[in-house]
Amino acid sequence: MEKKDIATSLISGILFVGSLCAAALLALGLGMMWLEPNWQDQLTNLVRSPLSDLFSALLRGEPLAIVNLGILAMMLTPFLRVVAAVVSFLMEKDHRYAAVGIGVALILLASIAPSLF
Amino acid sequence: MTLGGMFAGLFGSVLGLGGGILIIPMLTLLFGIPMREAIGVSLVCVIATSSGAASLYVKRRLCDIRLGMTLELATTLGAIAGGVVAGLVNQRFLSVLFSALLMYTAWTMIRRRDRGENQGQPDSPEGIGRYANLPLGMGASFFAGNVSGLLGVGGGVVKVPVMHLLMGVPLKTALATSNFMIGVTASAGAFVYFSRGEVHPLIAGSTMLGVFLGATAGSRLLPKIKAEFLKKAFVLVLFYLSLEMLFKGLGLNLLF
Numbered sequence: 099m100e101k102k103d104i105a106t107s108l109i110s111g112i113l114f115v116g117s118l119c120a121a122a123l124l125a126l127g128l129g130m131m132w133l134e135p136n137w138q139d140q141l142t143n144l145v146r147s148p149l150s151d152l153f154s155a156l157l158r159g160e161p162l163a164i165v166n167l168g169i170l171a172m173m174l175t176p177f178l179r180v181v182a183a184v185v186s187f188l189m190e191k192d193h194r195y196a197a198v199g200i201g202v203a204l205i206l207l208a209s210i211a212p213s214l215f
Numbered sequence: 216m217t218l219g220g221m222f223a224g225l226f227g228s229v230l231g232l233g234g235g236i237l238i239i240p241m242l243t244l245l246f247g248i249p250m251r252e253a254i255g256v257s258l259v260c261v262i263a264t265s266s267g268a269a270s271l272y273v274k275r276r277l278c279d280i281r282l283g284m285t286l287e288l289a290t291t292l293g294a295i296a297g298g299v300v301a302g303l304v305n306q307r308f309l310s311v312l313f314s315a316l317l318m319y320t321a322w323t324m325i326r327r328r329d330r331g332e333n334q335g336q337p338d339s340p341e342g343i344g345r346y347a348n349l350p351l352g353m354g355a356s357f358f359a360g361n362v363s364g365l366l367g368v369g370g371g372v373v374k375v376p377v378m379h380l381l382m383g384v385p386l387k388t389a390l391a392t393s394n395f396m397i398g399v400t401a402s403a404g405a406f407v408y409f410s411r412g413e414v415h416p417l418i419a420g421s422t423m424l425g426v427f428l429g430a431t432a433g434s435r436l437l438p439k440i441k442a443e444f445l446k447k448a449f450v451l452v453l454f455y456l457s458l459e460m461l462f463k464g465l466g467l468n469l470l471f
Contacts, residue, residue, distance in 0.1 A: 105280075106273055106274065106276065107274075109273050109280070110270045110271075110273040110274040111270075113266045113267075113269050113270035113273065113398070114266075114267070114270040116266060117263060117266040117267050117270070117427065120263070120423075120427075121263070121423075121424060121427045121428075124420045124423060124424045124427075125424060127420065128217075128417075128420055128421060128424060131417070162416055162417070165416045165417065165420040166416045166420075168420060168423075169259055169414065169416060169419050169420060169423065172259060172262050172263055172266070172423065173259060173262060173402050173405050173406065173409065174402075175262065175266050175398065175402075176262060176265075176266070176398035176399040176401075176402040177399075177402060179266075179269075179398065179399070180284075180287075180399060183280060183284060195281050195284060195285075198281075198284050198285055198288065199284055201288050202284060202287045202288055202291060202399065205288070205291040205292060205295070205403065206291060206399065206402060206403055206406075208295070209291070209294075209295050209298075209402075209403045209404075209406040209407055210406050212406070212407075212410035213406050213409050213410040
C-alpha cells in the first residue's frame with residue numbers, strides 16, 4: 099500500500115469507527131436508561147461539569163455516563179482525525195502541512211481544555 | 216427527539232444540508248428548549264452527520280485534505296469566538312440571527328437550483344498554491360466558523376460559495392471539503408458549550424442517535440430519490456421556520 103493510501107485509509111477509518119463507536123455507546127446508554135422506571139426525571143438533571151465524575155459514574159455502570167461517553171467520543175472523533183492527518187503528513191514528509199495540522203490540533207486542545215477541569 | 220433527529224438527518228442528507236438548520240428549530244419551537252442549549256446539542260449532531268459523510272468523501276478522494284486543514288485554522292478559531300460570544304448575548308438575539316440564516320439558506324437553495332449543482336470535477340489533493348485568494352478565503356472561513364459556533368450549524372452555506380466562487384475550487388471538491396471541515400469546526404464550538412454545561416446528555420444523546428440513523432439511511436436513499444420536488448417544498452418550510460424563529464426572537468407567536 100502506498101503512503102498516500104495509508105493516509106486516506108487512516109483518516110477515513112478514524113471518522114467511520116469513531117462515529118460508529120459513539121452511536122453504539124449512545125444506543126447502549128439510552129437503551130439502558132429507557133428500561134429504567136421514571137427515566138424522564140433525568141431530563142431535568144443538567145450536568146454542569148460532566149467530566150469531573152464521568153469515570154466513577156462509568157464504573158458504577160450508570161446509563162447517563164455511557165450516553166455522556168458516547169457524546170464525548172463523537173466530539174473527540176474530529177480531533178483524532180486531525181492527529182491522524184498530522185501522522186499521515188509526517189509519513190509523507192510533508193512538514194508544511196504537518197505543521198498546519200499541529201496548529202489545528204492545538205486550537206482544538208484550547209477549546210477542549212476548559213471541559214477537563 | 217430521536218424521531219425528530221432521524222427526520223432532520225434524513226432530510227438534511229437528501230437535501231445536502233447539515234442537520235443544524237433543522238435541529239435548532241425542532242428543539243426550540245417543538246420542545247421549548249432554550250436557544251443556547253439547542254445550539255450546543257445541534258453542534259454535536261452536526262459532528263455526527265459530518266463524520267459519517269466525510270469518511271466516505273475521504274475514501275473516494277473527493278476532498279482536498281490540505282486545503283481543508285489550512286482553512287480549519289481559521290474556522291476553528293472562528294467557532295471558538297462564536298461559542299464564547301453566544302454565551303454573552305441575549306438568547307432572543309440568537310433566535311433573530313438564526314432566522315436570518317434560515318432565510319439566507321432558503322435563498323441559496325433557490326439559486327443553487329437555478330444554476331444547476333454538482334458541476335465541476337473531483338480534484339486530486341496536491342498543494343493549495345493553485346487556488347486563488349487564499350487570505351480572503353481564510354477570512355471568510357473565520358466568519359463561517361463564527362456562524363457555526365454562534366448559531367450551531369455546519370457553516371457549509373458560507374464555505375462552499377467562498378471556496379467555489381472566490382478561490383476557484385471545483386464545486387464538488389468544495390462541497391466535499393466543506394463537509395470534511397465541518398466536524399472539526401463544530402467540535403471546536405461544541406466544547407465551548409460543553410464546558411458551560413449546555414450540552415444536555417439526554418437531549419444531545421437522543422437527538423444525535425436519531426440524526427446518525429437518519430443520515431445513514433439518507434445517504435443510502437440518495438441515489439434513488441429525486442430531490443428536486445423535496446427541495447422546492449423545503450424552501451417553503453425554511454421560509455416558514457425563519458418567520459417562526461424571528462417571531463420567537465421578538466417575543467411574538469405565529470398562528471401555528
